[in-house]
Amino acid sequence: MKRGRIIILSGPSGSGKTTLHQKLLKDPAFKRKFVKSLSVTTRAPRPGEQDGRDYFFINKKQFLSKQKKGEFLESMKVFDNYYGTPKDKVDQNLDRGKNVLLCIDVQGAAVVGSRYKDAVKIFIKTPSLKDLKARLEQRATEDTDKLKLRLKTAKEELKEAGEYDYVVINDVLNRAYRELARILKAEVLGAVKKRKLNPALSR
Ligand code: ADP
Ligand code: 5GP
DSSP states (O other): OOOOOEEEEEOSTTSSHHHHHHHHHHOTTTTTTEEEOOOEEOSOOOTTOOBTTTBEEOOHHHHHHHHHTTOEEEEEEETTEEEEEEHHHHHHHHHTTOEEEEEOOHHHHHHHHHHOTTOEEEEEEOSSHHHHHHHHHHHTOSOHHHHHHHHHHHHHHHTTGGGSSEEEEOSSHHHHHHHHHHHHIIIIIOOSOGGGSOTTTBO
C-alpha cells in the first residue's frame, strides 16, 4: 500500500486552520483519504470543545511525562501552553495509506518539515492583520491580553510564510477552500496538473 503524506496547515492563530480542515474532512473528495492528527494540549478546553475530538486535554505533569518518553513527533510551548503531536498515531495512519493533516504552529511545522521531507507545507493567512484581529475578536475565545499575545506572535509567524510550499490567503472562505482543495488534489491525489495552480497564491 502507498504510504500516506503529511499535510501541514500552519499560520497564525485565527487564520482559519480549524475552519478549513473541518471543511476538508467533510468533503467527499477527501474524507476517506485524510485524517486529522489530534494534538495533546495543556490548554483548558473552550466551551464546546471535547476531549478526544478537538484535542486530548491533559495537565502539565502528564504532558511532560509523555514528552520525556518521546511520545511526540514534535511538541512546543505556544502562548503559555504546551501542545504536542502524538507520533504513534501519525505513523500508524501513514502506514495505512492515510494522508495526515497537522494543524500546528510555525515552530512545530519547521520541526515536522525537517523530519518528513515529503510533507506538504501550507501556510494559511488572513488578507491583513486587521482581518486577523477582527476574526479573533469575533471568535471570542481569548481575553484581551491573550488576544494581544496572539496578534503579536502572528507578526513574527507571518515572516515564515516564505518557508512553505504554498500560501493560501483565507479571504472568502469558499474561495480559500477551493484553493486548498486544488493544492491537495494536485500534490496528494495527483488529480490536477500542478502547473494549473495559481502562481500568485502558491509557490
Ligand atoms: P485557527 O484554527 O487558525 O486558529 P479558526 O478556524 O478558529 O482559526 O478561525 C478563526 C475565526 O475566524 C473563527 O471564528 C472562524 O469562524 C472565522 N473564519 C474562518 N475563516 C473565515 C473567513 N474566510 N471569513 C470570515 N471568518 C472566518
Ligand atoms: P489553539 O489554542 O488556538 O487551539 O492553538 C494555538 C496554536 O497552537 C495554534 O497555532 C495551533 O495550530 C497550535 N497547535 C495546536 N496543536 C499543536 C501541536 O500539536 N503542535 C504545535 N507545535 N502547535 C500546535
